[in-house]
Amino acid sequence: MSIKVVEVSKKYKNQIAVNSLSFEIKKGEIVGFLGPNGAGKSTLIKMLTGYITPTKGALYIEEDLVQPNIKTTNKNIGYLPEHNPLYKEMYVKEYLTFIAHIHKVSKHRINEVIEQTGLITEATKKIHQLSKGYQQRVGIAAAIIHNPSVLILDEPTTGLDPNQIIEIRQLIKELGRDKTILFSTHIMQEVEAICDRVIIINKGDLKVDANLSELKSGQEQTIQVEFDYKIEEQFVKRIKDLITYTNYHDTKWEFVFSVQDDKRPDIFDFAQEQGLKILQMNTKNKTLESLFAELTK
Numbered sequence: 001m002s003i004k005v006v007e008v009s010k011k012y013k014n015q016i017a018v019n020s021l022s023f024e025i026k027k028g029e030i031v032g033f034l035g036p037n038g039a040g041k042s043t044l045i046k047m048l049t050g051y052i053t054p055t056k057g058a059l060y061i062e063e064d065l066v067q068p069n070i071k072t073t074n075k076n077i078g079y080l081p082e083h084n085p086l087y088k089e090m091y092v093k094e095y096l097t098f099i100a101h102i103h104k105v106s107k108h109r110i111n112e113v114i115e116q117t118g119l120i121t122e123a124t125k126k127i128h129q130l131s132k133g134y135q136q137r138v139g140i141a142a143a144i145i146h147n148p149s150v151l152i153l154d155e156p157t158t159g160l161d162p163n164q165i166i167e168i169r170q171l172i173k174e175l176g177r178d179k180t181i182l183f184s185t186h187i188m189q190e191v192e193a194i195c196d197r198v199i200i201i202n203k204g205d206l207k208v209d210a211n212l213s214e215l216k217s218g219q220e221q222t223i224q225v226e227f228d229y230k231i232e233e234q235f236v237k238r239i240k241d242l243i244t245y246t247n248y249h250d251t252k253w254e255f256v257f258s259v260q261d262d263k264r265p266d267i268f269d270f271a272q273e274q275g276l277k278i279l280q281m282n283t284k285n286k287t288l289e290s291l292f293a294e295l296t297k
């Protein structure tokens with residue numbers, strides 16, 4: 001396991017920020033760590049990186065317990081905090097040279113990360129001259145300069161414009177080819193765009209730890225249809241994968257399916273077989289976004 005969290009809790013005075021959380025992340029996985037504001041994401045990330053200690057429980061990075069072994073575990077972690085701490089008066093290459101020096105890594109690694117994070121054209125500019133998206137790339141370059149096996153990103157796309165968001169997501173995906181990545185966000189679409197697995201927390205509690213495909217397959221598909229003529233129930237029952245149906249009016253129906261594949265083509269085929277025309281058809285799918293809203297009320 002690259003990351004292991006065992007019954008970890010964190011209490012700030014009377015406030016329980018993280019409540020007995022447990023999960024494991026395998027080598028090479030990209031996992032979205034999702035929760036609304038105040039859910040406890042940053043608190044857990046700070047415990048993984050050794051910035052704060054847990055009130056209870058144990059955290060492991062590449063099999064090493066974080067607390068007594070912070071030096072070792074931090075060698076294996078690249079961390080981009082929520083507020084990317086950059087020395088903005090420095091030039092990009094100068095800053096990365098400074099970070100490389102702290103980590104005692106060889107100079108050739110600086111050019112390597114500049115290339116890897118798409119910073120070649122910006123390397124000779126001062127950091128404050130860069131767009132927010134490029135500043136975020138500098139933060140990521142600094143986080144991976146010592147070539148860690150685990151990368152932890154705290155809300156890496158917050159405050160970026162839509163194009164920058166797409167670019168940073170792409171970069172995270174590329175880095176995920178040879179690193180284990182845990183990144184926090186409060187946007188479900190972000191998780192859908194980047195990862196296979198999601199861990200959802202709310203008010204410090206674990207709500208979901210599942211692959212996205214599992215989450216999606218557990219969802220129902222609802223389709224409302226209006227035909228041009230009345231149709232008998234016995235015929236409607238023949239539609240494949242139908243779990244329930246409601247007849248609102250002679251010609252208006254709502255069908256609920258248990259499968260994820262788009263069932264609209266099947267309804268077209270059915271209508272054709274029955275000699276009917278479709279006047280209206282709407283899907284009312286429960287999105288992952290609405291599932292997240294339900295779980296984090």
Ligand SMILES: Nc1ncnc2c1ncn2[C@@H]1O[C@H](COP(=O)(O)OP(=O)(O)OP(=O)(O)O)[C@@H](O)[C@H]1O
Nearest residue numbers: 012015017035036037038039040041042043044186
């Ligand atoms: N140093 C602290 N002292 C007291 N309470 C704290 C401290 N840091 C965080 N908290 C509280 O712990 C809870 C979890 O906060 P945390 O920052 O971990 O949430 P988050 O999921 O990262 O939220 P956000 O998305 O807003 O960054 C919140 O209620 C917060 O107010």
